[in-house]
Amino acid sequence: MSILADLTAGSVADANARKERRSKAEVEKAALEQTPALDALELLAPAERVKIIAEVKRASPSRGDLSEISDPAQLAVSYETGGASAISVLTEQRKFKGSLADLEAVRAAVSIPVLRKDFMATEYQILEARAAGADIVLLIVAALSQKKLAELHQLARELGMTALVETHSEDEIDRALEVGAQLVGVNARDLDSADFTLDKDLFGRVADRIPAGVIRVAESAVLKRKDVARYREAGADVVLVGEALVTDGDPIRTLEKFLSV
Numbered sequence: 001m002s003i004l005a006d007l008t009a010g011s012v013a014d015a016n017a018r019k020e021r022r023s024k025a026e027v028e029k030a031a032l033e034q035t036p037a038l039d040a041l042e043l044l045a046p047a048e049r050v051k052i053i054a055e056v057k058r059a060s061p062s063r064g065d066l067s068e069i070s071d072p073a074q075l076a077v078s079y080e081t082g083g084a085s086a087i088s089v090l091t092e093q094r095k096f097k098g099s100l101a102d103l104e105a106v107r108a109a110v111s112i113p114v115l116r117k118d119f120m121a122t123e124y125q126i127l128e129a130r131a132a133g134a135d136i137v138l139l140i141v142a143a144l145s146q147k148k149l150a151e152l153h154q155l156a157r158e159l160g161m162t163a164l165v166e167t168h169s170e171d172e173i174d175r176a177l178e179v180g181a182q183l184v185g186v187n188a189r190d191l192d193s194a195d196f197t198l199d200k201d202l203f204g205r206v207a208d209r210i211p212a213g214v215i216r217v218a219e220s221a222v223l224k225r226k227d228v229a230r231y232r233e234a235g236a237d238v239v240l241v242g243e244a245l246v247t248d249g250d251p252i253r254t255l256e257k258f259l260s261v
């Protein structure tokens with residue numbers, strides 16, 4: 001089994017275990033009763049300056065433990081203060097040490113859109129995201145059949161959310177566009193390679209495939225200001241940053257630096 005398939009199977013199994021305790025009907029009711037999702041497409045729209053989605057990331061398969069993050073809400077408030085346009089919360093438990101409780105705490109603390117970043121392949125997970133207050137959900141093209149991608153994208157839309165449709169090649173960008181994605185991510189990290197290879201130039205090579213009118217998000221591999229600048233020069237409207245913000249001890253200053261490109 002590929003690493004991505006393994007991560008997805010783990011997240012789906014964990015969601016299925018939660019479903020034993022909280023039925024799909026109950027989660028759907030909570031999702032429909034939730035405060036309406038923020039309009040992420042409006043808030044992440046292309047602007048004169050680059051925008052940043054700042055990530056709450058405790059650990060990862062490639063880097064192990066990154067930061068304890070005992071108070072994800074406080075970290076998210078720092079991100080908002082530093083100028084982030086949205087917050088990404090890794091809710092995967094097994095390798096990233098996240099949870100839906102993290103997402104709920106972040107949602108209650110900030111007024112910008114919140115992304116549920118997880119390995120999602122079922123309707124239940126999308127409903128859970130909305131019930132927890134997510135405005136954006138991650139759909140990874142490589143983890144889903146085209147039919148499933150279309151179904152989950154449609155469900156996210158029906159619930160008022162935006163899907164960040166993540167790709168790693170031109171073919172995957174075409175698949176994202178085919179389902180009507182308006183927010184397309186290009187992840188520099190190869191989620192299927194054993195060592196999670198980072199290709200910092202991938203975004204620049206494939207960005208032109210994403211047409212005007214669709215928001216372009218460059219994901220991963222930002223450690224320095226110059227990495228943000230390179231993505232911006234290559235056409236990124238939005239850059240998603242995790243590790244650099246959770247490890248340097250002063251996320252507000254780092255965000256201000258990154259946003260100054």
Ligand SMILES: O=C(O)c1ccccc1NCC(=O)[C@H](O)[C@H](O)COP(=O)(O)O
Pocket residue numbers: 007055057060061062063187189191196219220221222240241242243244
């Ligand atoms: O971060 C990992 O090691 C990883 C491994 C396998 C699947 C996904 C993984 N990360 C999720 C992400 O895409 C990143 O957290 C996100 O883009 C931020 O990346 P970075 O700024 O490089 O921490």
